[in-house]
Amino acid sequence: MATIQTTAIVLRTVEFSETSLIVTLLTRDLGRVSALAKGARRPKGPFEGALDLLAVCRVVVLQKNADVLDLLTEAKLHRRFRGGERSLDRLYAGYHVAEMLRLLTDDQDPHPDLYDLSIQTLEQIDGTGDPASALLYFDAQLLRRLGHAPGTEQCTDCGGHVGDGPRIAFSLLAGGIVCQGCRSRQRQLLSVRAEVIDEIRRLKSDQSSLPVEVPSGLYGELRAVMNRYIQTIVGSMPRMQPFLPASTRTESNA
Numbered sequence: 001m002a003t004i005q006t007t008a009i010v011l012r013t014v015e016f017s018e019t020s021l022i023v024t025l026l027t028r029d030l031g032r033v034s035a036l037a038k039g040a041r042r043p044k045g046p047f048e049g050a051l052d053l054l055a056v057c058r059v060v061v062l063q064k065n066a067d068v069l070d071l072l073t074e075a076k077l078h079r080r081f082r083g084g085e086r087s088l089d090r091l092y093a094g095y096h097v098a099e100m101l102r103l104l105t106d107d108q109d110p111h112p113d114l115y116d117l118s119i120q121t122l123e124q125i126d127g128t129g130d131p132a133s134a135l136l137y138f139d140a141q142l143l144r145r146l147g148h149a150p151g152t153e154q155c156t157d158c159g160g161h162v163g164d165g166p167r168i169a170f171s172l173l174a175g176g177i178v179c180q181g182c183r184s185r186q187r188q189l190l191s192v193r194a195e196v197i198d199e200i201r202r203l204k205s206d207q208s209s210l211p212v213e214v215p216s217g218l219y220g221e222l223r224a225v226m227n228r229y230i231q232t233i234v235g236s237m238p239r240m241q242p243f244l245p246a247s248t249r250t251e252s253n254a
């Protein structure tokens with residue numbers, strides 16, 4: 001057993017008993033953690049509203065042995081997620097970040113860089129950044145850092161050169177663009193504008209940083225390619241995908 005102090009983003013809370021919650025956290029030092037928060041449902045419990053979805057807090061986790069849930073013994077609210085007060089787009093964008101982190105990260109597999117990326121993305125969504133562009137950047141960076149970067153350089157099947165042209169074949173199962181020769185072997189193929197592939201390359205690059213602005217003319221196709229690609233990796237359609245922003249720079253009021 002070890003007591004660990006770290007910062008965390010609340011990804012989900014589930015009622016466990018009349019007074020307790022099971023919380024899923026993305027912590028900076030431990031990766032994803034599921035822990036029991038005793039007394040969290042009592043009106044004047046020890047956690048004082050620190051365990052709301054997407055809240056950022058300072059936590060103390062008591063790590064138990066395998067097969068037993070870790071215990072959350074303290075959570076001090078650092079920042080509350082307020083995107084939902086601004087617009088539905090921002091609210092759902094925040095939910096998407098939480099869902100992606102839940103689906104794609106593993107317990108006890110720390111990625112401090114992913115934690116920092118998530119904090120920066122939530123700041124964009126919560127502030128004045130364009131949520132649609134911020135989410136595409138988040139998805140591309142998350143995928144790359146977890147080893148799922150969509151291939152945009154050479155053919156992801158044979159490694160050969162992919163010819164220039166207005167449209168490029170993108171294989172969902174091979175995980176990226178494919179050349180003319182390999183195209184016929186692919187079962188799940190998208191035909192994607194070359195500019196969209198260029199934009200994916202820019203968004204996933206370790207040289208790019210927030211804030212980003214995705215050209216509005218590329219957004220719809222780019223979001224659709226990323227959605228299909230994420231579905232292939234996850235093995236199902238994430239619940240928030242139908243609610244993602246329909247375009248850049250538009251806001252529907254909550």
Ligand SMILES: [Zn+2]
Nearest residue numbers: 155158179182
């Ligand atoms: Zn090929």
